[in-house]
Amino acid sequence: MRRSGGENMGLKGKIVSIDDNKLNLMLIESMLESMNLEIRSFTDPSHALDYIKISHPDLIFTDYMMPEMDGIALIKRVRETEPDVPIVMITAVDDDDSIKLSALNAGASDFLYKPLKLYEFQVRVKNLLSLRKNQLLLKDRAALLQREVETATLKIRMREFETLTIIGRASEYKDTETGNHIKRVAHYSKALSEHIGMDSEFTDALFFSAPLHDIGKLGIPDSILLKPGKLDEQEFSVMKEHTTIGYKILADSEGKYLKFGADIALSHHERWDGRGYPNRLSGDNIPICGRIVAVSDVFDALLSKRPYKQKWEYDDARRFIQENGGIMFDPQLVDAFDKLKEVFLDIMHSYDDADK
Template identity: 50%
Template structure:
């Protein structure tokens, strides 16, 4: 059913840009920015030079000024007719007739030369990148008019889209099933059929399963067609004859939305694979705060001999071994439940058949936003073989004392076995290294020559702070052995995580003569954990971007709101953990806009009372999407979505909360969102100047906004401006 498309990879260094402008300043500025982005550039200052370059060089994109010394830039259009060159027009004029004429000739966009030209260069570069990646996207045109098919086909192919054509329901359905296009243009009036009825009839396949955005086109637009189109699942309705620039903008908008949707799906799939990787690599279990098992993976079942059904709902002591002292369990519970810290160590457990196994375990309490324990997760490695070797070693040596030579030979064999299976380091009582094995050399990237005779702190990275590197004697005081996890860097700067067990070796008088370090490399496990957390944050971020994309706001809007929110959270006294939660959650403040019709969301003028009531529903839509999650970040995002339109004086929505009844996350995000929205262009307004924005905040202090937060905002205004400059649109 799925026809797999070849993925196009864009190489900027092979893309050739011709810049035609008689202003050396503008020409040089454009050249510098394109070269910085790795494009190959050519320069012309008049029509004659431009024609020569076009004739002799295979140009991909043309940046063309209209007013040139030897004629108008439009004069070049005839030279471009039989080429694949894509053109951006540079002009200081706003001539609507010329714009429509130029779009009919196939130009990509008009760029007005004004005070913001420098920022617009970045937009041109981004547009070229998107146009090149359009080669991965397919648009299906369903229309029984050959003229309209060809007009739209030429328009879309000029922007590098792959275009498929269908003139009836049967052909259209076959293409949808086999090619799975990324966007559909569907005419209402088809021969012997109605386009809206076709969409309604195949809604399950097109909208629910394949999630293809559909744009309806019609020679007549009335409330019936508009209503029926949206009910059938269409994302927009465009009247024929259409304005080319409008068609381009809407096609690009929904293709970009589709790309983000694909990225979100890929990220979700990646997260699933990471989880599977952890499940395959480690032994995993989860319990509630009482120690009742809520989850075990397949590895846990294979090792313990129990089935999932036998384990879920039982106390974790079902696998406890009687050899373990009760003080061990008291220490574990005190650490993870009372101190709410992670516990690491070795534990002997009992299998279902009565035999035993040893595990090296990390037990971590998972806390909610208030610091309360939600659950415990345990990641474990099977170290039964290592422990058996060690025990066998001890027993054999003890039982072989009558034959010293035999004992020495056995000791060497056992030492060799441990040396092969573990990372080893030995130091004398003063901490001088007297032995390392090859695995230690590989891990730290120091040579044996550098290590032997040196203080053991030689492999400590300058950025590493850990009790292990303070004093070995005090570290092991009142302990038989030391066990801990260390994050460090190798000689070349590579980060690694290790589990260290330090055993003091004593003589007959019980005086420590040496320390044995037995080390396990946990880097892969920790890296997987970081990848999972990073992917979770990326998915949340992409969800926020989807909400903003529907209202034509930029991805940088959510970045700025996130950074403003984190800054304001820290300034008002929230701890680093809460600030980071808000950093990730705040981008989803407008996720509820996915449920608002485009006719309202993208309306360029002022909303009617009825339309504004519908718009206000996005706060509860967003809350309902997120509220049932058990994850701390998504819980925070639900609060932000619900309360970022509440006002300090109680006049906000959806509940009219007042003052500190509004959650601090909602109060912070409200200021961050309004500050960025007022300073940005929207479909219904131009960006405000700073002074006008600051005046509004002063007037709305203790009305719309928390007065303390407003004071913090003004006291630290430069930091907010720095963030805005860093993430410009």
């Protein structure tokens, strides 16, 4: 390896030169002597490939005719790990055009012809390194822009979640003891969705929309919603209407999460055995979003104090979910619920009403 001194247009870079003829390598080194570049020369293409993988050079020169691996094969190998670095093949002027075409197809950026001419060679190097610099700058800017977009998108999504949570809490405004119920339901639902292999788009929509599951309670009279003790048959019929009320509130929206919330509002009280409401759907006919929120909602409701009930013990609430797999709840989700015990405990403690 040879380092030269001095500055030349501010250009700095690492160059790899590959040729089975040491005299040719020495010629290239001498021609780059004044350009403040780091040059690493190889007579063995395999050793050059190993170096390229770890050093990520800014420019590569390769001869065509080499006994172990020709220049075209080398270029193909380099392109597997370095898709953008400029690669210059050095060939004889009278080489077959098919060789040059093959080199271009393999990923060669340019050609130089033997015998090399000092001035032309140095100008080509300057131009190719300038191209490389601009290439890397564009990559850096693109990566920075991508990070900025991702950050802005995350902020928008979190603001949207906050807005949806506030809308969801409107349904609980008259029942202050439910506290962080809707936040826990959103996080429980997300954990269940991820565990059963739903894609990220679905899981995100579920997370942002789950807080709207009881929005229809806004249309239920206080005398029923806040009644201490068990509802009679007529009162329960009115209470069940919160599912269809919620659907009607949300269904005509253009927003993705509000539409998703409409499906959740309508279906989260359906039961696996078909004895739920409002439409007595059963099994897989119940939207998966409603099935997931059903498990999360019931589990958290059991652990929350309400006007009509006391708070259940944790183990009793878990047992209720487990015993109702295939009855109230999707058995697959009950199995996921069993395996996510620690995750649910973390969520429960993170959004404990006593700590808020």
